[in-house]
Amino acid sequence: MKRRDFMKNTIVAIAGASVPLSALEFIDPREVLAANPEIHWAFLINTYSCVGCGFCVKACKTENDIPFEANASRTWVERYVYTKDDRRYIDSPKSAQYGFTDARIDLGEHLGYQDVDPNNVGKAFFVPKLCNHCATPSCTQVCPVGATYKTDSGPVLVDRSWCIGCGYCIMACPFGARFFHPVLKVVDKCTFCYHRITKGVETACVNACPFGARKMCNIKDINDPVTQIILNERVGVLKDEFGTKPQAFYIGLASEVR
Amino acid sequence: MKSHVWRPLYVVIGIVALILLFREFYIPGNFGSGEYGFMYSYHNKDNEEVWKNQPLKYRDTGKQKMHEYCGECHGDEVETRSGDLHGIIACENCHGPALEHPDDPEKLVIDRSRELCLRCHTLLPYTTSERKRIPGIDPNEHNVGEDCVDCHNPHNPRLEDM
Known part of the structure; x- marks a missing residue:
């Protein structure tokens, strides 16, 4: 490779790598929030x-x-x-x-x-x-049957009819927010x-x-x-x-x- | 490649195909992911409705609305308390859930117990907490065994009005 080509490629690579970084910096969270007036x-x-x-x-x-x-x-x-x-x-x-x-x-x-x-x-x-x-819950990620999930508006829910009671989500929650419902025998949470x-x-x-x-x-x-x-x-x-x-x-x- | 390599592979492919076929029939068609994708929100879409349709028990939002609703029939009582010290406490905290009251239940079960008052009025020596602003008593010394409501009016708790 010639020295000229090496310099050229280096400049292209650096310019290419810096584009996503600069693109991220211009995002104002308020603008993003205002553009998506849904519920969370x-x-x-x-x-x-x-x-x-x-x-x-x-x-x-x-x-x-x-x-x-x-x-x-x-x-x-x-x-x-x-x-x-x-x-x-x-x-x-x-x-x-x-x-x-x-x-x-x-x-x-x-x-x-x-x-x-x-x-x-x-x-x-x-x-x-x-x-x-x-927003990225570890508990719903580990559910082996798709019984617990994050709704589009934010709350994390448990499908009581689909939960098999394996307790994996209870272990995955870092906050101890989940427990077994003593009557229904499925996982329950806020x-x-x-x-x-x-x-x-x-x-x-x-x-x-x-x-x-x-x-x-x-x-x-x-x-x-x-x-x-x-x-x-x-x-x-x-x-x-x-x-x-x-x-x-x-x-x-x-x-x-x- | 020789067939002794392929043969077990066919078996594995067959098992995977069987599992996928079983999965196809067993999982209801309304399973899907929402805005958060397969990783966080793969679920039965009908279940959101199930949670939405859970019955409510407590009434409206906000103490102001509560005072307005309760005041329609119990105007005097609400007026006594709403402006003063205990006005910040929602009626349902002591009187119980009253969503359909006065139809169901016709008469609310009021919690008049000593324990209810002690939730806030146990003396705890916490000078850095908001608790310091609430007058407290030692439950083991202050008229043990008697109900607070025998002497104090929970709607107007000012000692000078006792």
Whole structure:
């Protein structure tokens, strides 16, 4: 190869490789969103507002017929307590379906309760959790029979008549949002109250929250006030490193919250 | 190539063909992928309707609409509470789901239990949480065994009005 040809080919190759990069840089997410005015549901949780009353869990279990005796829930609230001598406690007794009515930390069935001296509490807060309805969900990817799927409008659903109960999706979810329905014996999970949001009614948990800690929005509608918060304020998602692109956004996350 | 190589291959091809044939008949025709492609959304399209048709239990969205609806019959009660402290709590949180009320159920089952109040009013020493703004009691010391509603009016919880 002549030196002249080598130089020519090099320039062509570099120019060719740089085209896709520059093409990507000019895309403004707002323009893309405005050009696709469809629906994509997203969730916003403000952990500063949550007081751990558990009304959301109660409403969810009632609305969706999840037995209160079952130690599983579509949504749950976690309590984080940091003591001044740098101990960290996390608990969610009975998914917080009856709220947090005990100042002691519930360590689980075998470990009992942990007393925390009120003067020793450094900081403490509550974090409501639910299915993140990821944009690229690992749970629907692993389903061997096509029983769980992502709908076009965002929510991840389970086909109860087609689920074989293998539990692969329960293992694949990084957030622990899935569980076995103790009565129906199939996998169950948060549906973003699909039967409610498709009728223009808010989800049971959003409706029940007295403090506005939970909010829902159409993330493709940039005029939606909640979408504005997600776009303009400092929000985070859980376990970003898993690459599932969660669609539940949190205000006031700490590194211990995963 | 010799036939002893081909023969097992024919068997494998035959098995694959059988599986594909079985699959063709067994899987309903309405299976397909949506916007998210085969990887994330291969499913029975009819199932979306099944989820959409799940029965609702709780009523309308937003406390304002709730107050308006409940206020049609229970105007005085709604007025007592809607403007003040407990006005932020949706009626259904204590009174139960009321989608078809007053037809079904005719009378709502009200949760008057001590445990319901304790969800918010247990004293938790969390000064960094929003919880600090809510007055709390120690459930093991404050009138143990009695219902809160025996003394407090949940619609107007101000102590000076007790």
